[in-house]
Amino acid sequence: MSEPKIQDVARLAGVSPSSISNFLNNRMGQMRPDTQAKIQQAIEQLGYRPNNAARQLKTGVASMVGLLVPSLANQFFGALACAVEAAATRYQCHVMTFSTFRDPDRERAVMADLLAYGVKGIITGSALSDTEHLAAVTSRCPVVAFDIKRNDEAHDRITTISMDNAAATAQAVQHLVTLGHRSIALVTPPPYTLNRQERIRGFQQAVAAAGITGELVIADATDGPSDPHGDTRLFELGRSAASRIVTSSARPTAAIAINDMMAIGIGVGLKQLGRRIPADISLVGIDDIFFCAAHDPPLTTLRQPIQAMADAAVKCILAPDDKPDGALFAPELIVRSSTATPPQP
Amino acid sequence: MSEPKIQDVARLAGVSPSSISNFLNNRMGQMRPDTQAKIQQAIEQLGYRPNNAARQLKTGVASMVGLLVPSLANQFFGALACAVEAAATRYQCHVMTFSTFRDPDRERAVMADLLAYGVKGIITGSALSDTEHLAAVTSRCPVVAFDIKRNDEAHDRITTISMDNAAATAQAVQHLVTLGHRSIALVTPPPYTLNRQERIRGFQQAVAAAGITGELVIADATDGPSDPHGDTRLFELGRSAASRIVTSSARPTAAIAINDMMAIGIGVGLKQLGRRIPADISLVGIDDIFFCAAHDPPLTTLRQPIQAMADAAVKCILAPDDKPDGALFAPELIVRSSTATPPQP
DNA sequence: CTGTTAGCGCCTTCAA
DNA sequence: TTGAAGGCGCTAACAG
Numbered sequence: 001m002s003e004p005k006i007q008d009v010a011r012l013a014g015v016s017p018s019s020i021s022n023f024l025n026n027r028m029g030q031m032r033p034d035t036q037a038k039i040q041q042a043i044e045q046l047g048y049r050p051n052n053a054a055r056q057l058k059t060g061v062a063s064m065v066g067l068l069v070p071s072l073a074n075q076f077f078g079a080l081a082c083a084v085e086a087a088a089t090r091y092q093c094h095v096m097t098f099s100t101f102r103d104p105d106r107e108r109a110v111m112a113d114l115l116a117y118g119v120k121g122i123i124t125g126s127a128l129s130d131t132e133h134l135a136a137v138t139s140r141c142p143v144v145a146f147d148i149k150r151n152d153e154a155h156d157r158i159t160t161i162s163m164d165n166a167a168a169t170a171q172a173v174q175h176l177v178t179l180g181h182r183s184i185a186l187v188t189p190p191p192y193t194l195n196r197q198e199r200i201r202g203f204q205q206a207v208a209a210a211g212i213t214g215e216l217v218i219a220d221a222t223d224g225p226s227d228p229h230g231d232t233r234l235f236e237l238g239r240s241a242a243s244r245i246v247t248s249s250a251r252p253t254a255a256i257a258i259n260d261m262m263a264i265g266i267g268v269g270l271k272q273l274g275r276r277i278p279a280d281i282s283l284v285g286i287d288d289i290f291f292c293a294a295h296d297p298p299l300t301t302l303r304q305p306i307q308a309m310a311d312a313a314v315k316c317i318l319a320p321d322d323k324p325d326g327a328l329f330a331p332e333l334i335v336r337s338s339t340a341t342p343p344q345p
Numbered sequence: 346m347s348e349p350k351i352q353d354v355a356r357l358a359g360v361s362p363s364s365i366s367n368f369l370n371n372r373m374g375q376m377r378p379d380t381q382a383k384i385q386q387a388i389e390q391l392g393y394r395p396n397n398a399a400r401q402l403k404t405g406v407a408s409m410v411g412l413l414v415p416s417l418a419n420q421f422f423g424a425l426a427c428a429v430e431a432a433a434t435r436y437q438c439h440v441m442t443f444s445t446f447r448d449p450d451r452e453r454a455v456m457a458d459l460l461a462y463g464v465k466g467i468i469t470g471s472a473l474s475d476t477e478h479l480a481a482v483t484s485r486c487p488v489v490a491f492d493i494k495r496n497d498e499a500h501d502r503i504t505t506i507s508m509d510n511a512a513a514t515a516q517a518v519q520h521l522v523t524l525g526h527r528s529i530a531l532v533t534p535p536p537y538t539l540n541r542q543e544r545i546r547g548f549q550q551a552v553a554a555a556g557i558t559g560e561l562v563i564a565d566a567t568d569g570p571s572d573p574h575g576d577t578r579l580f581e582l583g584r585s586a587a588s589r590i591v592t593s594s595a596r597p598t599a600a601i602a603i604n605d606m607m608a609i610g611i612g613v614g615l616k617q618l619g620r621r622i623p624a625d626i627s628l629v630g631i632d633d634i635f636f637c638a639a640h641d642p643p644l645t646t647l648r649q650p651i652q653a654m655a656d657a658a659v660k661c662i663l664a665p666d667d668k669p670d671g672a673l674f675a676p677e678l679i680v681r682s683s684t685a686t687p688p689q690p
Numbered sequence: 691c692t693g694t695t696a697g698c699g700c701c702t703t704c705a706a
Numbered sequence: 707t708t709g710a711a712g713g714c715g716c717t718a719a720c721a722g
Contacts, residue, residue: 019709020700053401077423085443097442098439264639265639290577350715401698
């Protein structure tokens, strides 16, 4: 059960441990080809793998970045974790992911764990509510906030990677206006975060510029079960909000949801109320999670370029000197079948 | 930027490093309360966190388990990762998750990385195609296969955690028979794995026992895009298979899919062909991923008790002496709205 | 009850 | 081109 060590390899290859070390670290210049061959063979024969803990203890750096998400059971964050892993792999770096379930105590604990592992940096898609503790973390390693932004002074020291949120809703409005809509609702949970505020701002500006009616529907109560684990709150919120869209005095012919999870909930709610999509009402989401394509009808959405954003987040940590990819990423309109011309009155 | 060390804490608290170590490892029996208080205060003042690498190097064990999944972008495996994390947390253990994308080379590399971290064990939801290498791994740490089973001799040494797959399809058949169906199709990709074979066996036995018609539809070609990253192949496969269900000479009035991802694909395909669910045809999935509830209509499915299974998998590794939770987990029928009495001919 | 000490496996000078 | 030696931060005997 015990692993072979560098000494064992050295003995088998008939060389010294330092030669093995040189070999492992690609310092081939200082040894003969036949030595290399012997070492290579000994390593394979023993199935030797250098011990990460020892290496890290010696060099002082781990090849690990930390990732915090509200929950991996949430489709969007699963996709994010995947993208971050892909990006980090290019730097020979591993990712340790934690679900915080939006629990401040757990956020704190998990940050501390990550620090104890000596991670090179932390990417967070979770809100990090404990400002004081966050400050302690930023002084120890770089922190990158993914699609999370606030006005806290603590956030001064962290890099934010996000989509151009105002542009996303603005593009959604433009798409709908082109189709002929003159009254549009934006459905959102209470806008605690800056990026939600940005989406609202983009919506309101675009609506004003187009000279049409824009209504804000704040969904903050749900009668469905709360599901902290699966992180499906936004789905339930969307479902509950459907009736408010339908009964609104502004008579919107289209709804934009703050994200796809909520849009799918709205879709279910609207259908329960007997509304057809898009014949009676058009629906647009934001994110482009996988199930947009499986929704009935397939959901028009603004795609968040997750892989590019993950690449940039990882680069902030592992190669901060490279030129940045730009702080704000452009959303991409994906037109499917949930949007159409408004019904004739 | 440099972390405080145990020596610094000892100096500040006016005690020796070993007392700090005792404190950190909860060996309080051997020190006075005032010493504890001083240590506690020194730790907080310095923001001290023990270095995991050093601790691991010394003790020889990491508090980490490894998790291999095909892709975290796949809803099912995101949920699994979440469940495993929750289970491991109860043992103060962390989880390092890797996506393999079903690439044997990557599976191999990732196993090796995990071993280098000194993980206490590996849970895999990915197939581990390289039998030879798998043997090398099982000799170094326990390996638990999650819902993956094969007949390889290499699998003798690994523990398998899985649902009672035959029972799942059998329950699905019974549910449909009770509703009055007399001809049912089971849609599956080629049954390479034992658990798929089990589902087929359960289906065929149940169908025979009920004295009704059961047809096997093997879906193995898709005209849609292959999406290794998002792992949506089964969705596309299901969509393509819809036409084969509709044109089958057995005229099935219900379809059971090998899992929900495929069921949702079938649902989309059937609707594209103008079939109503469940009025024209009933549909049953397996797994109970989140989007079953958001599907139109909400999908009847056999729930896989993921959390219980994850608990058992983690326990196999971290507390192998506890009584096992049982190797086979019972599926739970979740009746939603995709199943109904068959149409009157 | 507390301090001293000797490594854990590896990397990195430095000398040979 | 290779070998020897010291130490990264921590734990666990064993002394005191």
